Amino acid sequence: MAQIFHRSTNFLSRFSIFGSVxxxxxxxxxxxxxxASPYTTQQTIAREQPVQFSHAHHVxxxxxxxxYCHTSxxxxxxxxIPPTKTCMNCHSQIWAQSPYLEPVRESFRTDKSLEWTRxxxxxxxxxxxxxxxxxxxxxxxxxxxxxxxxxxxxxAASLQMKWCLECHRHPERYLRPKEEVFTMGWRPPVEQAxxxxxxxxxxxxRDRVVLESCSTCHR
Amino acid sequence: MTGKVHRATIYLGAIALIxxxxxxxxxxxxxxxxxxxKSDFFADQRASxxxxxxxxxxxxxxxxPVPAAGAPSAEELRTTMPVPLTRELLAxxxxxxxxxxxxxxxxxxxxxxxxxxxxYRPPPSLHIERLRDAPIGHFYDVITRxxxxxxxxxxxxxxxxxxxxxxxxxALQLSQRAALADVPEPERRSLKERK
Numbered sequence: 319m320a321q322i323f324h325r326s327t328n329f330l331s332r333f334s335i336f337g338s339v340x341x342x343x344x345x346x347x348x349x350x351x352x353x354a355s356p357y358t359t360q361q362t363i364a365r366e367q368p369v370q371f372s373h374a375h376h377v378x379x380x381x382x383x384x385x386y387c388h389t390s391x392x393x394x395x396x397x398x399i400p401p402t403k404t405c406m407n408c409h410s411q412i413w414a415q416s417p418y419l420e421p422v423r424e425s426f427r428t429d430k431s432l433e434w435t436r437x438x439x440x441x442x443x444x445x446x447x448x449x450x451x452x453x454x455x456x457x458x459x460x461x462x463x464x465x466x467x468x469x470x471x472x473x474a475a476s477l478q479m480k481w482c483l484e485c486h487r488h489p490e491r492y493l494r495p496k497e498e499v500f501t502m503g504w505r506p507p508v509e510q511a512x513x514x515x516x517x518x519x520x521x522x523x524r525d526r527v528v529l530e531s532c533s534t535c536h537r
Numbered sequence: 538m539t540g541k542v543h544r545a546t547i548y549l550g551a552i553a554l555i556x557x558x559x560x561x562x563x564x565x566x567x568x569x570x571x572x573x574x575k576s577d578f579f580a581d582q583r584a585s586x587x588x589x590x591x592x593x594x595x596x597x598x599x600x601x602p603v604p605a606a607g608a609p610s611a612e613e614l615r616t617t618m619p620v621p622l623t624r625e626l627l628a629x630x631x632x633x634x635x636x637x638x639x640x641x642x643x644x645x646x647x648x649x650x651x652x653x654x655x656x657y658r659p660p661p662s663l664h665i666e667r668l669r670d671a672p673i674g675h676f677y678d679v680i681t682r683x684x685x686x687x688x689x690x691x692x693x694x695x696x697x698x699x700x701x702x703x704x705x706x707x708a709l710q711l712s713q714r715a716a717l718a719d720v721p722e723p724e725r726r727s728l729k730e731r732k
Contacts, residue, residue: 335657358719379651380640380651380655381639381640381651383635383636385636386636386640386693387636389693396571398572403692404692406688407688408640408652408657408688410688411656411657411658411686412652412656412657412683428711429581430581431582431583433575436558439563441564441566441571442564442565442566442567442571443564443565443567444672496608514660
């Protein structure tokens with residue numbers, strides 16, 4: 319009986335076994351890349367909001383401090399989203415007739431909350447606390463990017479676990495003096511390596527064993 | 538042979554089941570509320586419930602806004618602070634003043650802040666005669682209840698911080714009228730040299 323397959327198919331079979339390893343590797347790599355891409359993490363994608371609220375105008379141009387609106391950021395886990403009354407402090411007079419601000423005025427008249435679209439949103443099984451980060455010298459900018467240049471808010475970091483851990487393993491690379499936490503565009507006056515080490519000691523930042531342990535963030 | 542096929546289907550089925558579990562999002566969005574989340578349960582859809590009128594937080598009874606803000610009784614404003622005046626308090630007052638007041642009153646209290654430059658009604662300078670003579674409770678009262686075109690800050694600034702700001706406003710007022718004689722000796726000399 320003649321052989322069903324010609325000799326040359328030996329090459330094909332070897333090639334396909336060899337190739338499938340590559341194929342799998344490429345698939346894995348694609349998956350890994352996709353998983354960390356803005357497509358899944360929603361990083362850098364600006365959200366539609368009920369009001370075209372611009373941090374670039376309010377923070378960048380007028381210079382309002384974050385804490386004017388995000389009042390609980392130093393004391394609580396939740397940074398706080400300002401109530402409509404806070405907007406009306408100024409907008410009772412400024413741009414008081416503007417159609418852009420009609421939703422704000424309507425919310426104030428009817429006592430119905432403005433429904434902002436959440437931008438940074440961790441899964442519910444992760445515990446995050448603003449106050450400890452702010453009080454140990456992690457700047458808003460480090461996690462949220464140049465907010466003062468954002469006409470519409472977007473998520474600046476991936477918010478994936480590896481991103482949190484990158485810093486929890488080496489906080490000294492990111493720490494800044496507490497007075498500069500709310501500053502945008504801060505540059506270290508001396509080398510970050512020196513400053514970071516000093517601040518880490520001064521603020522009693524715990525070691526990586528604590529900061530890396532699962533129960534710090536999953537509790 | 539059939540046994541093998543059978544086992545293979547079980548394995549495949551198990552894998553399919555496990556991977557299907559992985560796609561469920563229930564731990565991502567658990568049936569609990571995070572602050573300010575939307576709720577279908579309450580009529581106004583607020584998961585963070587608005588406070589009942591007159592609620593006083595634990596530990597703040599002494600400085601609660603009853604009967605009137607910044608006043609020992611309904612008629613007169615306090616002329617002294619209910620909290621001790623310390624360097625830390627002044628520093629805190631300065632920080633809070635620069636967060637909440639500078640948009641309109643500017644850093645020196647002159648009244649030319651950024652928001653005023655964009656068309657908000659200009660406030661009076663904090664250094665005018667009337668405000669220099671005003672009792673300290675007046676500043677507390679203005680922060681708590683607002684005055685004319687000035688919005689109230691009762692929701693944004695807790696009572697301790699209001700007193701800290703009031704104290705800092707007093708310090709600002711002093712700073713704008715300081716005479717050379719008020720400056721301690723060593724600094725006085727260096728000031729003269731600079732001139």
